[in-house]
Amino acid sequence: MNKKLLFFCFWITNYAFLPVKAQFYTITADTLHSQIVDTAESSSISQMKETQGVGREMHGDEDDFFAVTKGYEIEIEKDIPVFVSVKDSLMAELLEDRLNVCLPLDFLKLNSDYGYRSDPILRCTRFHDGIDLRCNYASVYSMMPGTVKEVHISNRGYGNYVILEHGNLECLYGHLSTILIREGEVVSAGTVVAISGNTGKSTGPHLHIRMKKDGKSVNPKLFIDYLNDYITRLQDKIRYLRFNEKPQMELNIANLTKALEKYDISHPRIVIAQALLETGYFTSRVCLEYNNLFGLRRKDGSYYEFNNWEESVKAYKDYVQYKYKSGSYLNFLRALGYAEDPNYVIKVAQIAKTL
Numbered sequence: 001m002n003k004k005l006l007f008f009c010f011w012i013t014n015y016a017f018l019p020v021k022a023q024f025y026t027i028t029a030d031t032l033h034s035q036i037v038d039t040a041e042s043s044s045i046s047q048m049k050e051t052q053g054v055g056r057e058m059h060g061d062e063d064d065f066f067a068v069t070k071g072y073e074i075e076i077e078k079d080i081p082v083f084v085s086v087k088d089s090l091m092a093e094l095l096e097d098r099l100n101v102c103l104p105l106d107f108l109k110l111n112s113d114y115g116y117r118s119d120p121i122l123r124c125t126r127f128h129d130g131i132d133l134r135c136n137y138a139s140v141y142s143m144m145p146g147t148v149k150e151v152h153i154s155n156r157g158y159g160n161y162v163i164l165e166h167g168n169l170e171c172l173y174g175h176l177s178t179i180l181i182r183e184g185e186v187v188s189a190g191t192v193v194a195i196s197g198n199t200g201k202s203t204g205p206h207l208h209i210r211m212k213k214d215g216k217s218v219n220p221k222l223f224i225d226y227l228n229d230y231i232t233r234l235q236d237k238i239r240y241l242r243f244n245e246k247p248q249m250e251l252n253i254a255n256l257t258k259a260l261e262k263y264d265i266s267h268p269r270i271v272i273a274q275a276l277l278e279t280g281y282f283t284s285r286v287c288l289e290y291n292n293l294f295g296l297r298r299k300d301g302s303y304y305e306f307n308n309w310e311e312s313v314k315a316y317k318d319y320v321q322y323k324y325k326s327g328s329y330l331n332f333l334r335a336l337g338y339a340e341d342p343n344y345v346i347k348v349a350q351i352a353k354t355l
Contacts, residue, residue, distance in 0.1 A: 101143065101144055101230060101231060103231065105207065109133060110131060111132040129210050131220050139196075145187065145188050146171075146187060148183050149165045150163040154199070155200060156201065158172065158200050160175070160177065160178075162176070170211065172209070172210040177197025251287075257272065263317045270352050272355060277344075287309075295339070296315055333345055
């Protein structure tokens with residue numbers, strides 16, 4: 001039977017994934033900020049898949065698949081035809097892709113970035129060969145299928161650490177409290193490889209991630225940002241197929257400009273400047289939790305809450321800009337008393353000049 005069809009049947013019968021698989025949480029705007037990944041780094045996943053022997057459990061024969069999912073076997077009557085729509089086939093393919101990648105922790109918060117920094121123990125400037133993620137004795141997951149290259153127990157340097165090989169990409173997890181894998185073991189994406197901790201040269205519980213590509217040090221943050229974007233796009237496609245939910249556009253200036261055009265909002269440069277000022281460049285709590293870009297409030301002073309940020313753009317048109325007739329838009333905002341800050345219009349004008 002076609003492997004993807006078999007996988008889909010398995011997914012339908014056993015909706016919950018294996019307990020060792022991580023949930024594919026996304027990185028919020030106040031954690032790891034998106035950066036552009038060069039072509040070589042962004043192709044790491046595809047190169048890893050082509051490497052001999054890596055990820056065989058997910059791409060091998062059906063026998064290999066059932067060996068991994070022991071206890072979840074299902075029986076299919078051979079004389080009963082199984083009908084799968086194009087939509088179902090696409091779902092199975094997306095789910096299979098999703099199982100091949102995972103973020104290293106359930107929740108990510110950057111403590112220390114890659115590069116030169118003031119060493120917290122030696123009090124001098126030194127090169128930090130990875131990133132430190134805030135966590136307190138949390139499960140640490142393999143980001144991709146791979147092989148356990150090294151396992152070390154130590155109270156110095158990285159403390160207890162493991163090194164995983166993913167094709168030409170090598171990943172070290174350091175300062176672990178407990179290691180749950182052995183050298184030479186083959187792991188799949190989402191396998192719990194360790195519990196984070198505070199061993200070795202460390203000032204507090206955290207996870208240190210060091211990555212090398214073809215033996216050369218690279219910034220793990222760039223790779224994790226790419227991985228997060230990849231997972232997010234897969235999740236959007238799965239939601240669309242399952243619930244017919246249209247994926248929300250990423251909130252950035254380019255997409256905000258498109259939304260302003262969609263709702264025929266005049267003076268877009270000034271309105272964008274308002275959104276940036278109101279949300280602290282899309283990082284405020286009102287923006288992240290309420291999808292409210294313009295600080296729109298009800299008569300009782302409470303903030304409007306929207307299902308997505310595009311709704312707040314339409315609300316701005318309906319609640320604010322419908323009052324505008326002609327003339328200077330900045331004078332319109334001043335006359336409207338849009339904000340209590342007496343310098344609000346001046347600040348908006350300054351931001352608008354930079355756009």
